[in-house]
Amino acid sequence: MDKTENILVKKRVKPTAVRILVLRYLLDKKKAQSLKDIELGLPNTDRSSIFRSLKTFEENKVVHSIEDGSGMTKYAVCAEGCNCNPEDLHYHFYCTNCSITYCLFDNPIPQIKLPHNFRMQQANMVIKGLCDKCS
């Protein structure tokens, strides 16, 4: 059983054909991918099957989703030990030129003082600009 299947089994997601392909694709790319990206990368796999795989992954914390303002939700494999809790959060960087979304693991998100009785569940922090290749 390879690494990809291992991740799925660990997260209690049945490692079916489509799921393995999708997860492997995400692992290969390293950068956050949109549904369309994956669709183009896996030309023989149906869009809705990919979509449902991603939803399953998200529910089971195999991937987390990022809304980077490109108009398309992107998905990235959760880091080891990630539970998608606020303390696992990190900033994302979206390059407005090449549309690549990077995870900025090095910057912890600071404690944010919320108004009284506001409760944080998750966060989506996206910095837009130009990446090293485009600036």
Place this chain on the structure above:
Amino acid sequence: MDKTENILVKKRVKPTAVRILVLRYLLDKKKAQSLKDIELGLPNTDRSSIFRSLKTFEENKVVHSIEDGSGMTKYAVCAEGCNCNPEDLHYHFYCTNCSITYCLFDNPIPQIKLPHNFRMQQANMVIKGLCDKCS
């Protein structure tokens, strides 16, 4: 000339009928509004006209847009002196129950260490959770 028109003139946006209505609506509501919100609030005004007004406002820094993950872009009037630069940024709070988006002006966004040669242009920082009324 009232306050609404004044803002438009200052930002060199011709104060037309639709634009005045839209901006006044945003000023009234105080919270970030989606295109649909505004459409419902101004039932006799055409959606595409509202849309184009918002685009014009954005270009001329009358409003800034927020992608809060609700699937709809929201718009809020820029604060006095706002140039929509990184230093004018603030966090937003999106209530997953009532779908209201709040501007958290009190939390400055910290300096973020970007990878080498990455350049920040803007940012979209959204915290999701429950607001005081819904928690």
Place this chain on the structure above:
DNA sequence: GAATGCCATGCAACTCAATTGCAAAGGTTA
């Protein structure tokens, strides 16, 4: 091994926000 049931898959169709094309209306200038 056949029957049953469940889940994943593929395909097509649909929803809905965002956007655009185009013609009419309004306002400005010569």
Place this chain on the structure above:
DNA sequence: TAACCTTTGCAATTGAGTTGCATGGCATTC
């Protein structure tokens, strides 16, 4: 008034996301 430019309203299109439904595969039970 005529010519011009911008805004507006309406209709239609785009595109991401999502769902309904029938088929197929796999596992469990008899």
